[in-house]
Amino acid sequence: MRAARSLAALGTLAAGLALAQAPAPQAAPAAAGTPPKVLRYAFPTAETGFDPAQVSDLYSRTVTPHIFEALYQYDPLARPAKVRPLTADGMPEHSADYRTWTVRLRPGIYFADDPAFGGKPRELVAADYVYTFKRFADPAVRSPAWTWLAQFGFLGLEGLRDAALKDKRPFDYDTPIEGLKALDRYTVQFKLAKPAPRFITGALAGSDLTGAVAREVAERYGADIPAHPVGTGPFVLKQWRRSSLIVLERNPAYRDVRYVAEPAPDDAEGQALLARFKGRRLPMIDRVEISIIEENQPRWLSFLQQQADLIEALPPEFVNQAMPNGKLAPYLAQRGLQAYRNKRSDVTVTFFNMDHPIVGGYTPDKVALRRAIGLALDIESEIRLIRGGQAIPAQSPVVPNTWGYDPAFKSENGDHDPARAKALLDLYGYVDRDGDGWRDMPDGSPLLLEKATQPDQVSRQHDDLWKRNMDAIGVRIRFKPAKWPENLKAARAGTLMMWGVGGLAADPDGLGTFQRFHGQQIGGQNMARFKLPAFDAIYDRLDAMADGPERNALFDEARKLAVAYMPYKAHTHRIATDMAQPWLIGYRRPVFWQDFWQYVDIDAAAQQARMQP
Known part of the structure; x- marks a missing residue:
């Protein structure tokens, strides 16, 4: 999230950066006789579906922002x-206390054609964003992002949800509320219960979640809406075989949008891309x-x-093999392959279910057990042996490239110290009471960890390292494999003891990291089900406070409590090495956002020539 004091400057920049848009009945397809450009x-990992309100996994959320459009977007080349x-006509207006935000939509934007519209063009209007935000609160939608959205405190929205739950009746979309209003056909207003200085990046600039959904589409397809995404974006879903194949095609009704960006003056790569693509449709x-x-090997061989x-x-x-000593291998360079290395804005973690009788709880003995497990984990070996050196150890859960991340911060989280782990376990009574060689709980019951995992090669490597690390401190562990979507569902339901996941920043503010710790987001982002009033108080202050030194100091308190x-247990911040064939032009890994397909080009003739047997 960007500092509140910089919103005016952002507005000035955006006025010059806004994509040129005008009503257009058809987006230009490939010229007759030329091969189509196919990425x-x-x-x-398998996707889960394409309804923005119902998905939380990275891969589904990579597809949705190419179909749906939020009010705002990130410049594809600007760093930071x-x-x-995006669909807004200029930057938002906000009240002095950051509780009221008003956005004007650009007229003449249309949804992709769909039977739900009865054969008529359907224009995007302010009421669509009111409906889109309300859907997160509808109990029938079961949105995993509801706890995230609820933190903004849209006036009246939680009351609508509570009424539906209490009376066991359908959510009332037609009742007007103060927090979400269509002031006229093209003006939407948001009123919040508390200040939200970073509301634009926190809620309005995320097509993967808050891209506009038409009510007619949601009501026509009902429970099957994840298979029928209909938005205003550059692509439409053409084919979907679950967990196998996803095909998107150019939206033939997409408006006239041109490539415009503002890379930094010293960004040679970005400046070259802008020179090449500026003004392209x-x-x-x-x-x-x-x-x-x-599996990794088949995916690499496919490439x-x-x-x-x-x-x-x-x-x-x-x-x-591909990048010895950080340079592209000669046999790959001869083929014209392109390589890109970036420090990802992410963190890998293992969560402990705080409601679980073995690893959960807030008493000193339970805290000692989790800290001992963390100290026993050999993260350097994980980076060297499993991640191929493509990561750095995490000192806290806060993600790089965000406000709140301090590269100089050092903590116990980054230590590998089995001796200290053993000492902690001994001190709090986790000792071998029955002489079988394994530690028991302080009350004498068995101490057996159970970690959810996936049935793939990389997960098995992680499991092997975990087993060695736990054996070294005398703690038994077993692994429960399941497909990733199944583990995600179980994690949100609170039925897993432990599971390893990754988190990617969705905006520039480090507060997103601490959604995982926020008590109000249990069942959503907070998979650990952690609830500590002292931490929640810090979170709420961080949320309402403008960026600056005081907020940075508060981030330090939050890190220490975490x-x-x-x-x-925060493991690593990953480094991504991406590779592209020579005919893919313009690829640049996004920092916080997921959409990039509309910004790349394919030399289709070169692609087909190289692919000939």
Whole structure:
């Protein structure tokens, strides 16, 4: 999230950066006789669906912002990130206390054609965003992002949700509320219960979640809406075989949107991309084909065999082969392959279910157990042996490249110290009481950890390292494998003891990291089910406070509490090595956002020539 004091400056910048948009009945398809421009690559994990209100996984949320559009977006080339209008007509107006935000929509934006509209063009209007935000509160939608949205305190929204739950009746979308209003056809207003200086980046600039959904579409398809995404964005869903293949095609009704960006003056790569693409109509490609290839070796081989144009986050076991000493291997360079290395705005963690009778709880003995497990984990070995050196150890859960991240911060979280782990366990009574060689609980009952995992090769490597690390301190552990979507569902329901996940920043503010610790977000982002009043008080102050030295000091307090109670063991901040075929032009890894397909081009003739047997 960006500082409140800079919003005026952002508005000035955005006025010059806004994409040129005008009503247009058709987006230009590939010229007759020319091959279509097709981007092909693979996800390492299966998607869950394409309804923004119902998805929380990274891969589904990579698809949705290419179909749906929020009010604002991030400049594709600006580093650090800059916000600019997408469907909004200029930057928002806000009250002095940051509780009221008013946005004017650009007229003449239309949803993609769908039977739900009865064969008539359907214009995007302010009421669509009112409906979109209300859907998160509808109990029938079961949105995992509700706890995230609820923190903004839209006046009257939680009351609508409570009424539906209490009376066991359908959510009342037609009752007007103060917090979400369509002032006229093109003006939407948000009123919040508390100040939100970063509301624009926190809620309005995220097409993966708050892209506009039409009520007619949601009501027509009901429970099947994840398979029928209909938005105003540059692509439409053409084909979907669950956990196998996702195909998107250029939206033929997409308006006239041109490539405009503002890279930093000293950003040579960004300046070159701007010079090449400035003024080009978006999207520049015709089709996107995504396969689901969960195992690393087949995904890498698919890329080497030119069955994919891009491989994101090259599997660690192949990094040294492809990039020895940080340089592209000669045999790959001869093929014209392109390599990109970036420090990701992410963190990998293991969460402990704070409601679980073994690893949960807030008493000193329970805290000691979690801290001992954390100290026993050999993160350097994880980075070297499993991640191929493509990560740095995390000192706290706060994500790099965000407000609140301090590269100089050092804590116990970054230590590997089995001797100290053993001493902690001994001190709090986790000793071998029955002589079987394994530690027991202080009351004499068995101490057995159970960690959820996935049935793939990389997960098995992680499991092996965990087993060695736990054996070294005399703690038994077993692993419960399941598919990733199944583990996600169980984690949100609070039925897992432990599970390892990754978190990617969704905006420039480090407060997003602490959603995982916020008591109001249990069942959503807070998989650990951590609830500590002292931490919640800090979170609420951080949320309402403008950026500056005082807020940075408060971030330090939050980091220390997070490490001390350790509901999450932060492992690493990953480094991504992406590789592309020579005919893919314009790729640049996004920092906080997920959409980039509309900003890349394909040399289709070169692609087809290289692919000939």
